[in-house]
Amino acid sequence: MAAWARAARALLLDVSGVLYDSGGDGGVPIAGSAEAVRKIKASSLKLRFCTNETQATREKFVKKLQGLGFDISVDEVTAPAPAACRVLKERNLRPHLLVHNDVVPEFAEIDKANPNCVVIGDAADNFSYANLNEAFRVLIGLENPVLISLGRGRYYKETDGLKLDVGAYMKALEYACDIQAEVVGKPAKMFFESALAELGVQPQQAIMIGDDIVNDVGGAQQCGMRALQVRTGKYRPGDENHPRVKPDAYVNNLAEAVDLILQQLHE
């Protein structure tokens, strides 16, 4: 951690793999993370949670994290589904949804009749062959197929192991239809820019902390922010030799990151 940390006015935290490890049982907090969030809130730093989580509405997601001991509220969360809804409305797009059942309510106000695009999220068990075929047929039947993806993550870690994320299925549909998806979650620039706007800070005043070398670290750096990678969640030692992305620093976990940053601020 170096002098640049002293310029920090805001922290952006990824959630899954940084605050907690998700899982069918609701997940488990990562040691020290709840206390680290409290320390940030007691400091002069602003805070925003930036998640690509699309397995639940933000309300449900936040309630789960509160249950795990985190001080977090819905209006502190930047997530892909509301970003997608803005895009759909602006462009008069009517989506066929291939998403987790629990995130469907985020699209309640969107017209879904006679779809002219597909929105794909981390649908988990909804990624059946039948459902993927249905989304494929909507796309291949359109003159100008539009595929909006709520993220481009490869995989994530749950308590019972690694799971494929939305990015893998986005690639399957891209290949089948010979198209490029539009990504509205991390690492899309628009996503980080909207979080920075919500915080009211410049990129060079913000530090992103995440476990995903490409989507958290690379995405934030592309926006002009500093970014730390935690060695929790989906972190793997091979990440430290990533050919394109190099974090501004590695930390063992969120607790260590926050202690180091606060230490710099107080020097």
Next chain:
Amino acid sequence: MAAWARAARALLLDVSGVLYDSGGDGGVPIAGSAEAVRKIKASSLKLRFCTNETQATREKFVKKLQGLGFDISVDEVTAPAPAACRVLKERNLRPHLLVHNDVVPEFAEIDKANPNCVVIGDAADNFSYANLNEAFRVLIGLENPVLISLGRGRYYKETDGLKLDVGAYMKALEYACDIQAEVVGKPAKMFFESALAELGVQPQQAIMIGDDIVNDVGGAQQCGMRALQVRTGKYRPGDENHPRVKPDAYVNNLAEAVDLILQQLHE
């Protein structure tokens, strides 16, 4: 159809979309195709069926086609599963199989304990989220992940509509693991070369007839063969503007192709 057709000594026929349209009910023959196969067999031309079909053993597949009225036997068929078995044996690879239940017997003699690679075929309903995760975990747990794909088709047509093919799921695993699959079916050069060897002809003496612009037409042309695209099966008008592949001729169906070629031979 031009003078080059007079040099033909052998025809290679794709099966699904050329002989018949597959489907849950067993499929339906394409009008005139059974008669066209009989005409080839009555002519001086050699014949080989080249399929990426991996939803059944060759025995079962051939029996189905015989039931639809086609004159075809197992030893006339070049298919990806036997090609994959040769590769597995040569390289001491023990596969985790993500394939259709009905093609598993093709791998009966292959050691599958403690897998050190994944073989993916057109698994259809076996492409569940759970099964894809399982294959992903095998790959991501290997020091040198090897993914062997029985094809790279995007989709195919069944009687009840278009279905995603193995290529889409291959891409999902490639992306998730940041690897490149090795394809043993069409359009792999090795696949066409093995069919030509089985026929005992040179590439310039052979004509491929298929409905897939990339895997049939492009793959065969890469091997130095002429190739026709039929306007049946998965053919779509947009194929005629393909940015990279241009068939040597278009024909409405196999019957027309065979009549035109035989006409040239007799001139």
